[in-house]
Structures are given as structure tokens and as C-alpha cells.
Amino acid sequence: MSSVTISLIKADVGSLCGHHIVHPKQIEVAQEFLEKAKVRGIVLDYYVFNCGDDLELLMTHEEGENSQRIHELAWNIFKEVTEKVSKPLKLYAAGQDLLKETFSGNVKGMGPGVAEIEIEERPSEPFVVFAADKTEPGAWNLPLYKIFADPSNTAGLVIDPNMHGGFSFRVMDVKKGKYVDLECPKEIYELVALIGTTGRYVIDRIYRSEDKLLAAVASTSRLSLIAGKYVGKDDPCMIVRAQHGLPAVGEILAPFGFPHLVAGWMRGSHNGPLIPVGLKDARCTFFDGPPRVVGLGFQLSNGKLVGLKGKEPADIFEDVAFDGARRKGMEIADYLRRHGEFMPARLGPEEMEYTTLPDVLKKLEERFAEEK
Ligand code: F6R
Ligand code: MG
Ligand code: MG
Numbered sequence: 001m002s003s004v005t006i007s008l009i010k011a012d013v014g015s016l017c018g019h020h021i022v023h024p025k026q027i028e029v030a031q032e033f034l035e036k037a038k039v040r041g042i043v044l045d046y047y048v049f050n051c052g053d054d055l056e057l058l059m060t061h062e063e064g065e066n067s068q069r070i071h072e073l074a075w076n077i078f079k080e081v082t083e084k085v086s087k088p089l090k091l092y093a094a095g096q097d098l099l100k101e102t103f104s105g106n107v108k109g110m111g112p113g114v115a116e117i118e119i120e121e122r123p124s125e126p127f128v129v130f131a132a133d134k135t136e137p138g139a140w141n142l143p144l145y146k147i148f149a150d151p152s153n154t155a156g157l158v159i160d161p162n163m164h165g166g167f168s169f170r171v172m173d174v175k176k177g178k179y180v181d182l183e184c185p186k187e188i189y190e191l192v193a194l195i196g197t198t199g200r201y202v203i204d205r206i207y208r209s210e211d212k213l214l215a216a217v218a219s220t221s222r223l224s225l226i227a228g229k230y231v232g233k234d235d236p237c238m239i240v241r242a243q244h245g246l247p248a249v250g251e252i253l254a255p256f257g258f259p260h261l262v263a264g265w266m267r268g269s270h271n272g273p274l275i276p277v278g279l280k281d282a283r284c285t286f287f288d289g290p291p292r293v294v295g296l297g298f299q300l301s302n303g304k305l306v307g308l309k310g311k312e313p314a315d316i317f318e319d320v321a322f323d324g325a326r327r328k329g330m331e332i333a334d335y336l337r338r339h340g341e342f343m344p345a346r347l348g349p350e351e352m353e354y355t356t357l358p359d360v361l362k363k364l365e366e367r368f369a370e371e372k
Contacts, residue, residue: 004044004121004303005067007059008129008237009074010219011112014086014094015053019134021283022050025085030055033077042073044303047311051282051294052133053093054235055081058296060303065116071107078112099226109226113137113219115237117205125300126242128252128316132274134284135264135291137174137220137236138198139274143255144169144216145195147240147247148206149184154251162245165210171195172204174222183209199263199351208246215247216240225354233268249297253316256293259329265289269347269355272336275329278318290333293317 016023027048034046034057047058057077063070078098086094099111108114119125132139146153148167156163166186171194172179182191194201206216218238242249259273265287272290282294297314299306307313339345346352 002062003064003118004300005061005064005070005116005118006127006239006300007061007065007067007070007074007114007116008056008131008219008239009059009071009107009112009114010054010056010131010235010237011078011097012053012093012235013055013078013082013097014091016091018092019053019284019288022053022055023085023089023091025089026050026055026081026091029081029084030057030077033073033080034059037073042069045305045311047296047298047305047307047313049131049279049294049296049313051131051235051237052284052292054131054133056131056237058129058305060300060305062303065118066106066108068105071105071114072103074112075103075107075110097223099223108221111223111226113221113234113237115217115219115239117214117217117239117241119214119241121300121303122244124244126249127298127300128240128242128249129237129296129298129313130240130293131235131237131282131296132262132291132293133235133282134233134266134268134272134289135235135262135274136199136222136233136268137202137218138195138200139262139264139291139293140218140236140238141195141198141201141203142260144203144206144218144238145192146255147252148215149188149191153254154247156247156251160245162210163208163247165208167215168207168209168212169195170204170206171201172220173200174202174220174225175200179204213246214241233264235264249316253295256295256317257322257325259290259325259332261332262291263347263351264291267355269352269357270336271344271347273329273332275326276317276322277326278315280318286330286333287337290329 030048044060082095097111151157256276265272295316305311
């Protein structure tokens, strides 16, 4: 077959018990809608899931990236779920991420997060889909760096000659809406110089340098920059292809064994550990968190999703191997919370600008007197 596109489009359109979890009825309505789209031949296949309060639509199709047809489909699903379920059940923050009234060609810049990858399906095409809640796109910077640039994480960078050409990282400056391509290992220091600033420079996609094979794509939208005010964190997603001259699935998962600190958590205003969880634990509780990530493993077969039972994916973090990361994550969560509202538990002033804190500080402005 010709090229296939895997699109993961997600939005928070309301949730149960605050910003806790997507309601099963929301998933059901999205599934029904996508089943009809499949029968009409718009999509080849789909899988609907959630990470916390974010509804995630995974779709395969032949329309390419940024297809108006696919983006409109996703937009209409989010609208339908909002109108048919979120509003009647008075779920919390119904339609939250639908920042614009009407669809205008592409959901990017309208609220939903998008990760899309157009590929020539390999003889065997394993890939992993990641989705996180209560954090921002910069949360992927450290794991993606480790997976594609760090030989102490990815043995293949040393052992597999097919990876010796390295990988090219496309980094977005989310403030300016510009990007730069950096070749690793040659420009690894420049890469880290940028992506260490996780709130501004985020990895958009990664190519294998030798043949420009697209290996990974991530969602990069910053809702607050679109809306110009606090509207929650973006709760990013990404798609990573694996094996046979790309990092092995185990090399892709290994960085998540370390619950690194990410921005987000309560009120999008705190640093917290990103803990890897199975789908059943993809719901935020303690202090609206801690931030969580799920990993779903699939094979692609002629554009169709192959999972365990039918297209049920391998629920990759639902494994004892990640118990240690979860435990350590909760220790870190407890340690950070003991700081209360003091930095660095709370984010710095630049990030807090996009929260409701400035409204509080405004009230004090007039009371500041000159130092005597
Ligand atoms: C973070 C998040 C939550 C809310 C918090 C307050 O992304 O969604 O932590 O910020 O629960 O929510 P509101 O202001 O809606 O009461
Ligand atoms: Mg929410
Ligand atoms: Mg969320």
C-alpha cells in the first residue's frame, strides 16, 4: 500500500470529579463516531483511550499529515462528545480545550494537541504511543534526548551500525513559532543548550539522519500561548517508531524508569515527577497528579492497528518493571509538596505569568511603597 498516516489528536473536553478522569460515555461516543468514519472509509482504523482528563483519538488513514478531513473529523468528535455527554452530565470544564467557535481547516492552534506521522509501512512496523496528563510538551525533551541521542540509554547507538549515522532533531521555539534542525551526535551540545529549557524549546520530530526516515513526532502546542491566558497545561502526546535500525522498544521505554521532574501538576503551576502508569491508573489524584504518562504498544498491518485482543494495545507501563519508578515518583512528590508554594516546587515567575497568580499580585501593586 502507499503511505499511511498515524494521527493522535487529543483534547480535554470535560471530565468526571474535577480534572480527574474522562467519563466512559465520552469514550463510547467517540468510538461510535470513529466507527462510522471507518465504515465510510475516512479512517483505516482507530483506537480511543484516555490519559486522566484527556480524550485521545488514535487514527490511521491515507490522507497525510495536516489533512483537513481528519482534523475536521477529530474536531467534530470533540464537539459531539461535549454536546452529547460533557454538557448533559455537567462534567467538569465541558469543552475546555475547544478554544475556537468553528473549525478552520486544522485543529492545530484551536486547542487540541496533535502528533501525526506519515510513513511507508515497513515489513514489520512496531510503534509506541505516549500520552501524558498534567504536564506540557517539554516533558518529552529528556526522554526523547535519551532515546535518540544518549548511548548510555540506547545501546543501539553504539552497537547497531544502522544507527551510527545519528538522528536529526527538529526543535520548536514555541514562543516564536520557529524551528531549527540539529544533527546528533555532531550538534548534541547545541541540542541540549536548547531543549534543557523545556518551557520554550520542545522537540517536534526526529529523523534518522542517513535516510531521513521519520522516527518520532510529538505534540508541541502551548494552549496558554494560543489563548493568551491560563487554560491548563497541554498534556502532550507522541508517537515513536521502534526496532530494526531504530531504538528498540525497551530503549524507548527505559527513560521512563526515571520519574523526571516536569512542569504542570496542580493548576499547571508546579514541578512534579512524571510517573509511568498503566491505563487503569491513568487518572490524576494526589494534588491533581502527580503528572502521569501511559505507553501503548501496537503493530501496524496494512494500516490496521494490531494489539493484543484485537486492537487492544500492549499496556506497556502496566508492568512490575516500572513499580520502582512509581514508588520513587511518589517519594519525590511528597518531598516537593513539603515545600508548599515556594520555588522550585512552584514554577518560576515566567511560567506563572500564564496562571491566575498575576490577578492576585495585581491587587498588591498599589500598596508597594518606595524604599526609604
Ligand atoms: C491542571 C489542572 C488542575 C486545575 C485545578 C483547578 O492542568 O487541570 O490542576 O488547574 O484543579 O481547577 P479549576 O480552576 O477549574 O477549579
Ligand atoms: Mg481538565
Ligand atoms: Mg489533562
